[in-house]
């Protein structure tokens with residue numbers, strides 16, 4: 001068994017771990033990053049292999065080696081989920097994500113208080129466990145700004161220091177300055193969507209994306225190839241952690257990256273501190289790293305599992321779990337999708353970055369009056385490629401035909417032939433409230449390739465608040481489709497809502513150590529030299545994608561570690 005010593009060990013070098021690695025190494029700390037997957041190069045993605053990256057989803061964890069199981073409730077036996085697409089390489093999910101990069105709304109940080117103030121206490125479902133974030137949007141704003149400028153995000157401001165700007169998202173929270181880069185080119189689907197949404201009185205705008213619209217920091221602009229979500233970028237225009245902060249960490253000389261390293265335990269001593277981690281190397285060697293600070297950023301399924309696997313006599317229920325909240329209050333985007341097909345025009349959805357090309361935010365969060373609707377929260381509405389993650393040739397795969405057309409044989413072929421280039425998909429990511437019994441624990445029946453119990457998810461989105469919200473948003477999606485002038489408008493079947501790469505919660509942050517796992521700096525209440533960073537810390541979610549927020553939180557944690565914790569180790573106030 002090999003043992004190494006360092007200042008900081010980071011488990012999982014993805015969207016958040018890669019930021020912490022760069023920031024702490026730049027501050028002179030010796031950092032070791034453990035990543036279970038490989039390190040790719042931009043050149044590796046030159047082939048744009050749809051079979052490999054879209055059909056076989058080569059950049060996600062192998063479900064046979066790394067299963068995650070799911071059951072709708074505690075009375076059911078969990079089964080391995082359909083392959084779950086999340087991070088599994090240096091850069092994590094950002095290598096193959098859609099790069100849509102949202103700041104959350106001001107109200108997203110205070111869902112509980114704001115809903116009670118505006119609609120009364122009965123607006124929150126009785127068994128819902130939502131708490132406010134231990135920070136406001138204004139507290140996080142400097143870090144949102146930081147990540148947008150560090151990695152390069154393209155977009156148009158809709159609210160500059162409180163001044164609303166048409167053409168940007170007028171519902172966004174105030175930002176202090178413009179995006180570092182102008183929006184990406186608007187394609188035909190976005191133009192048609194924009195016109196339809198404006199007819200209905202909504203406020204469409206180009207979606208902010210961590211994809212370069214112009215050359216930035218030595219990287220080239222987007223080539224609009226369409227091989228985007230689920231693919232690595234073949235020119236390095238996607239601002240993934242692989243091409244942004246990892247090279248910065250390398251340049252310090254203080255960062256050591258170990259790939260093929262599967263962390264299986266966080267080690268602790270009887271003083272109540274963590275002492276480091278143990279991991280299996282690619283050659284199955286068993287290794288230990290001793291560190292002053294342990295940072296866990298392996299995404300939520302693995303972070304909960306690791307903490308539960310690390311139980312000791314002193315921490316019999318797992319680390320950071322003295323109050324029983326570890327693994328609980330998970331949430332995910334539910335969805336809602338409508339297709340619009342046109343007899344009289346081409347849409348050419350397969351061109352350009354695929355995810356959420358153009359958006360309206362009128363029905364998201366608390367941007368509209370929910371009085372009398374019977375639900376709180378909502379969703380952004382965007383036009384995008386039909387499969388959430390489709391490349392150009394596979395564009396039709398995610399589109400079930402409209403009612404009356406079978407999904408096989410000649411009628412199906414005729415349908416696809418006619419509408420392949422003449423359809424759009426209008427999507428929503430309806431958000432979901434937290435409940436204590438929506439949770440992750442260890443599966444007693446299923447193990448991974450290393451012999452470790454698989455993470456088991458217990459989750460079912462079909463609660464009254466969520467069902468009403470989804471039904472409301474689906475109607476809006478259809479209205480937009482008709483306003484776009486489509487000949488056919490039809491709904492995609494709703495998913496069963498099983499978790500995916502936008503899952504949040506499980507180690508939530510809060511102001512109260514009795515009801516949360518970490519504080520606002522993502523520091524464990526129980527163990528001050530343990531930081532848990534990522535979307536697992538979100539106490540509530542947003543109708544927006546999570547990654548820019550978790551990256552802003554990573555910069556906030558890095559700042560707190562470098563400028564405060566390092567000088568005075570202990571619980572940060």
Ligand SMILES: Cc1cc2nc3c(=O)[nH]c(=O)nc-3n(C[C@H](O)[C@H](O)[C@H](O)COP(=O)(O)OP(=O)(O)OC[C@H]3O[C@@H](n4cnc5c(N)ncnc54)[C@H](O)[C@@H]3O)c2cc1C
Pocket residue numbers: 011012013014015016017034035036037085086087088089090091092093094096097098099100101102229230261262263264297298299300302306355389501502533534535545546547548550
């Ligand atoms: C196809 C796809 C499209 C997406 N599109 C968007 C989008 O448009 N916008 C958006 O905001 N978000 C999007 N996401 C989600 C986004 O990728 C995640 O929010 C983000 O990557 C999470 O960051 P993280 O640091 O928590 O985890 P990750 O980025 O997943 O990084 C965690 C890393 O930890 C490693 N790891 C896990 N367990 C261990 C272990 N035990 N030992 C060692 N290493 C370990 C993993 O291999 C992984 O590389 C998308 C995700 C996918 C898969």
